[in-house]
Every structure is written in structure tokens, then in C-alpha cells.
Amino acid sequence: MSLTLDTYRLLGRSGLRVSPLALGAATFGTEWGWGAERDDARKLFDLYVERGGNFIDTASTYTNGSSERLLGEFTRDNRESLVLATKFSTLSRPGDPNSGGNHRKTMFASVETSLRRLNTDYIDLLYLHVWDFTTPVEEILRAMDDLVRQGKVLYVGICNVPAWQVSRMQAIADLRGWSPLVALQIEYNLIERSAERDLIPMARETGLGVVPFSPLAGGVLTGKYSRDDLTATKAADDGTRRAFNIANGGLTERGLALADVVKEVAGELGRTPGQVGLAWALRQPGVTAPIIGARTPEQLQDNLGALDVEFGASHLARLDEAGAIALGFPHDFLASARGRMVTSGDLKIEPRR
Template sequence: MALDDYYLLGRSGLRVSRLALGTMNFGQSGFHAPYGKTEDEARAIFRTYVEAGGNFIDTADFYTAGESERILGRLIAEAGLRERMVLTTKATNSVDSGDPNAGGNSRKHLIRALDESLRRLGTDYVDLFLLHTWDRITPVDEVLRTLDDLARAGKIRYAGLSDVPAWYAARAQTLADAHSLTPMVSLQLPYSLIERTIETEHVPVAQQLGLGVTAWSPLGGGFLTGKYQRDDARELAGEGRLTGDGATGRTWTDRDWDLLTTVRDVAEKLGVTMAQVAVNWAATQPGVASAIVGASRPEQLESSIAALGFEIPDELRATLDQASAVPPSSVYRMFTPEYQGWLVNPGAKVADKPVGYQPSVLNWR
């Protein structure tokens, strides 16, 4: 694989790079300010990505209080690459604490948020517009009608979802299909060797209904780079620096540290870095259209791009899968091959299957 090998995003004709450039750290304002980069620093990262053939850019109105969009818009215009880029932005988070309608997924807020994003980005449309997260309030049909109207107005080319329950994604896509509304083509979710819970429902939903999964935090919040050691865990956690991904509130367990050892062993056998193993694994998993990678400097991004330059052999991938597997819980235990075996008459004979037959019981990952 290479960055200029493009893949269709979900059930659409939109071609995107296997790695998307995350720009959450473009700018030095707002919530993300401590990790932010100046415009000159962001320019070097952006140019490294596009010069390698990348075309998939991810931002949001919430990132660095809108500064990410402003910087990104200037960089794209400066490079003259607007039509080549697949520009993605997102909206849900409140942009005005004093206004109850300045957040969430209501029609009022989404239209306002997109208009303001277009102004900051210096463009009259975005290629992909996502809900940033489920707001637990707005009816899904209101969201769909709004996205459809924005597409018909030419302000967005495609629509998608980010960080929503699997049932919500299924309902949204089903209603869109039933009423000939703009379909969802993308489902953005946290996914990595350390965080595989979306495989229970989200990935199957995406595969069945035509949504391309874009995986954010494929490095597990930096944990999978190997920069932290088990012996340092107590001290770093006490400083608030090793309490896991802020979005999930995860704390690292003995099982996680054991996984890190496995990732290190695989990296040594392949002659690559641990981070490259993690990015490669996430980007090539079933249902994943693209993995979102950020960078604090060009060299770091170059290393992530190089993660597309090798293949993880089947036996090593199986080792990673086993070490990182999420045991099925509750009713999901009933869908494993082991449980299904109890339901089949062991003496029954199975005839030859017709062409195109798909087994009803798949291997549990």
C-alpha cells in the first residue's frame, strides 16, 4: 500500500487515502491548545502529507476553537489543492456556552455550525460533513433531513457519523435508504489494538449498510508507540499522563501491558517501529476505509506513512489479534462458533453449498 493508493469510502464513489491526516493540533487555542502547532509547524506537516499523495483531511469546528479550520483553509488555498482534497469537518460540540442552541445536532445548530466552518475554511462546500457525536436528544430523522438539505444546497458532498451508538448508525442509514435521503458513507470511531470494542456491533453495521469506518486514535492515545514502560505506569498515572485515552477514560491494565510486549515482539521481527505495526494493523482491518493519523512534526508523519509500506504476515497478525482480542460479553457470547456448535446436530450432514453461499456463523474476532 501507499498513501496515493485510494480506496472507496463506504458505499460511495469517493476515493480516499488509506491514512487520513488529523488536524486536531493545528492551532494553539481552546481545549487542544497544550498540544497545538503554529501555522508554520502545521504547514510542514500538511505539505508532507500531500506531497506523499494523501488526499483525506479531517478537522472539526471544535478543534483549537476553530483555529484548526482557519489554518487548514489557508494551507489548502496556498497550495491550490482545494479540488484535490477530500475535506472533512464535524459539528456537535457547543461553540457558545451562553446559547442553548449553539451545540448538539439540531437543525438550527448544524446549519449554523456548517456555515461558520465554511467561512473559516474559506470554501463554499466540504466533501464530508459528520456529526461529531450523538447528542442523545435530537431525533435522527431531523438530523437526516438537515444533512439531506445541506447536500441538496451544495454545501456538503457526502454525510457521515462519528462516535454514535451502532443502533443509531443503523437507524440513520435505514431511514436514509427508505426515504431516498442522502446516505451516510462514513462512520468515524476510536479503533486500535488496545480498543477493539467497535468490532462487536459497529464494524458489522458498517459492513452491512455501506459505511466506511475511519479509525481515530489508531495508536491508542500514544500507548502503542511503546514510549511508556510498565515500571513507569504508577508515577505517570499519578501525574495524569498515563490514564488512557481521554475520550474513553481508559486506564491501562496488566493485559494491556502484555499486549504492548506482543506489539514490540512483532515490530522487532518485521524490523519496523511499534507505532508502524499499530497503524498498519488498524488501517488494514476489515471494514476500515482509513485510519486517521496526526503528527507533531513532519518526521513523525513520515513514519506513519511508512507504515503502509509493509504487510503483517498472517501468523503475526494472528498473534496480535489473539493478544488484543475482546472477549464477548452478555448476549454476544451466544454468537460465537463455540456456542453455535451446541445448536447444531453433530450427526447432521451438510450438503454442498451453492455458488455465493455465505456461512451464517463467522469466526469471532
């Protein structure tokens, strides 16, 4: 079934309505060596909003703050119609131990900075960006709840955290009457599917909408890279997206093999590989809105074509099989014939609908 950006979805257990594809603003600004200059960033923003998009994702340290500043300029006339998501916890001043982390001091300081840059009185969705392994969960949750009660933040979410910690936090928030987490941002694509073990099932069970970043695996699934890129002599730290993907382990033989399957399916459907990769993520159980990381208006236009992709059963089966991972223990055991036999024997029991 064809979708549109104004076919809105509810975000997790909240009543907030968001577009099925989010616009990622990490490409707004060129401070990281790649990205969009102001004029192109404005074109990306306008194209997304004109098509009915309302869900925009940034973070306090994206492109050294330029991402938020540009969004503050672009949203001046339509702020109330948009859902702006930003994040805190990444280090903003190297050498200052309290300019990063998950604690109350950095959370409040980061939110105040984001409010100024975004030129707004409130943030629709505030994510904890990266787990720091040191801050007590009660401190995080209470500080988040305080920001919600003050009206500076409307909803809270979390990224890059083990599933057991997220479920624990959600239980504590519920028991104490604090603001619940409504969104989980994770890396999820045909190449990186380990979230299917625990993170996505946990999110579905506890009421978090899944918002995947890097749904095209840093561009690998678009077919832009070849096996020559694995052995190229160009400097690995030259500031390009290719270097970024190599450094983060995203450009591998397995990833390129998966990209080949995506290209085959795209050819059969008369679509681009990027559209097929995005459409796969868009239609996975529990997923609310993959984040588009386009750098040019042409890339964004192509990405939005994912909304129109309609898979046949054989196409989905081929993609799922190519990217399948072992779920490991206890998941594989529980799904096995032996696991089912010891709990229900040969009884026929329908799952909960």
C-alpha cells in the first residue's frame, strides 16, 4: 500500500502524530567534512515540509551546532506544525567532564542551548543520545520529568542503550508516575539487524516507537560503493562519508553483498536501491519512522520515493533471507520445536492479537 508523508503514525504510546519518514538534519552544515550548505539545507527542509512531512531529527552537537541553528532559522514561520526532536549527552566541550553524559547538569544545559539555537520555547521530543554507564537511571528519569513539567520538553525518548536498561527505566517511570519514554532511536537496516534480538521486541512491548537511523547503512545500500572501496588507498581519515563508513565498520564484504541483492530487487521493481532499502525498514514491525539522511535535494526526492514501493512476497522473502541474523539464546531455543513442545506440547494456541 502506497504511503505519503502526511499519512501520520502515532509515536509509541503517545498521541503524537508523526510522518512515516523523518528528516535527519545531521547533514545540515558542512563542519564534519560532508553535508549541505545553508541553501541546500533550506531546499531539503522545504521539500520535506511541502510534501507533508512534520518529523525532523537533530542533536545538540550535530555539525557543531549548525544543524540546530539552521533549523531555528528555517522553522521560524511554521514551528507549531512541526515535531522537532533533538538529543543531549554527547560531549560539547572537550576537557570539561560535565559538558557530556546523561546527568542532570548536562541535560539541563544542553536543553537550554538547544532552545536558543532552535529559536523555540519547547522541544517536542528530547532523546538521551548515548548511554554513559555512570548516571543513575532515577536521576535521568526525574530530570526528564522535570523538563516535561516545566514545559520545555513535551516527550522523551532514548538512543544507543541496552534493551534491559530501557525496559527497566520504563518500568520505573510508570511506577513513579514520571514521563514515560515514547521513542527508541536505533541503528537498523538490512545490514545491521541485531536490534531484532531484544531492542525492537522490547520497544513493542513497552510502548516505544522505533525510529531507525542509518536505514541505508551510511549509503552502502544505495549501491554507491564497490569492492574497490574496500582496498582503496585513499586516506582513511580524509573526512569523506566513505572514510566515516570504513572507520565505523559499515563498509564490508557482507554489506556489499547485501547491497547487490537490494540492487537486484530494485531492478525488478523499477525502483532505485535506496528506495528499496528504505521501504524495507519502513515496513518492519514496530518501526514508526526511519530517518532520512539526504545531503542534496535530489537524494531526498529519491528517498521519498520509498513511500510508493510495493513489495511482492518473493521480494521481501529474498531481502529478509539475505540479511537474516541468528537471534541467539534464548530466542532460537524458544522458537524451536523443542522449546514449543516443553511449554505447550501439541496443543494449538493462537497468539494474542
